[in-house]
Amino acid sequence: MRRQTSLCCLVTSLLLAVPGAASARLLEEQIDVPVRVRDAWGKEAAQNIRVTVFSDDANPRPAPIAILNHGRATSAEARARLGRARFVDASRYFVQRGFVVAVPTRVGYGVSGGPDVEDTGACNSRNFAPGFAAAADQSLAVLAAVRQRPDVAPDSVLAVGQSFGGASTVALAAMNPSGLGAAINFAGGSGGDPVGRPQNPCSSARLEKVYRDYGVQARVPMLWIYAENDQFFGGKLPREWHAAFVQAGGTAKFVQVPPHGDDGHLLFNQFPQVWQPLVSEFLDSQGFAPPGGRK
Numbered sequence: 602m603r604r605q606t607s608l609c610c611l612v613t614s615l616l617l618a619v620p621g622a623a624s625a626r627l628l629e630e631q632i633d634v635p636v637r638v639r640d641a642w643g644k645e646a647a648q649n650i651r652v653t654v655f656s657d658d659a660n661p662r663p664a665p666i667a668i669l670n671h672g673r674a675t676s677a678e679a680r681a682r683l684g685r686a687r688f689v690d691a692s693r694y695f696v697q698r699g700f701v702v703a704v705p706t707r708v709g710y711g712v713s714g715g716p717d718v719e720d721t722g723a724c725n726s727r728n729f730a731p732g733f734a735a736a737a738d739q740s741l742a743v744l745a746a747v748r749q750r751p752d753v754a755p756d757s758v759l760a761v762g763q764s765f766g767g768a769s770t771v772a773l774a775a776m777n778p779s780g781l782g783a784a785i786n787f788a789g790g791s792g793g794d795p796v797g798r799p800q801n802p803c804s805s806a807r808l809e810k811v812y813r814d815y816g817v818q819a820r821v822p823m824l825w826i827y828a829e830n831d832q833f834f835g836g837k838l839p840r841e842w843h844a845a846f847v848q849a850g851g852t853a854k855f856v857q858v859p860p861h862g863d864d865g866h867l868l869f870n871q872f873p874q875v876w877q878p879l880v881s882e883f884l885d886s887q888g889f890a891p892p893g894g895r896k
Contacts, residue, residue, distance in 0.1 A: 630654045636742045640718040641731035650713040652743050655692040655702040660892050665757035667700035672764030683711035699892045703747045707739050727792055727804035729811045736769035756780035763787040763869040775815035783887040786825045787869040793833025800835030812842045816849030823853035824883040828865020
């Protein structure tokens with residue numbers, strides 16, 4: 602990917618209270634970041650994407666960076682309805698853990714708009730890797746912009762993603778970018794349709810090969826979290842994808858939690874009380890200690 606190096610522009614900011622954090626404030630900013638990516642057919646898209654940045658001016662500085670990547674809706678209308686990705690509750694958790702958090706709204710979604718660079722083709726012949734690469738390349742551009750902030754530690758980065766964003770986080774880990782210390786994959790994958798093909802995603806064997814290829818390259822420690830009742834991918838396939846990744850050389854702890862709600866694929870958004878202790882343990886083990894002993 603060719604990436605413009607100009608600093609993103611500050612759009613707006615506001616202060617929000619952080620429940621349970623004494624004398625702490627959560628600062629929310631919006632920035633525009635220029636990106637240049639290609640889709641699976643080689644067509645290039647060059648535009649700005651909107652990124653929401655959360656920080657806490659009471660945290661120690663310089664702070665580590667966390668980038669949170671959203672999933673992929675199954676229709677153009679739903680992708681447009683995303684608006685601006687924020688993950689407010691999850692962002693608050695990571696800010697309380699000491700991070701400056703960047704949440705991109707990728708090309709083709711919500712306020713960023715643009716073409717669908719993540720289309721991976723027909724159900725029986727999905728070409729997943731270019732779609733994941735397009736999302737991962739945008740993460741690299743966002744990291745380059747956020748690293749210019751004076752309040753961050755540019756060589757201390759955590760990558761997190763959910764669903765398509767989880768798979769693109771694995772793709773990012775396989776790129777081994779400088780400063781990436783750990784990565785977390787929540788229900789990562791693609792090709793799922795909980796209505797038309799519940800627990801039976803498109804081209805699952807092809808996706809397993811992609812994860813195997815990532816395992817050959819990735820040297821970043823990872824945590825993979827799935828639920829047994831994931832209606833997009835089911836319970837069995839994620840275990841097989843993880844096995845392919847680690848057998849190829851990747852390092853990832855796999856946690857599959859019991860069923861939660863009607864669709865465990867939504868664990869990241871709907872059940873923070875389930876995943877936050879798992880993530881806290883992982884972050885502690887990777888040297889991302891919370892400020893002031895907070896968890």
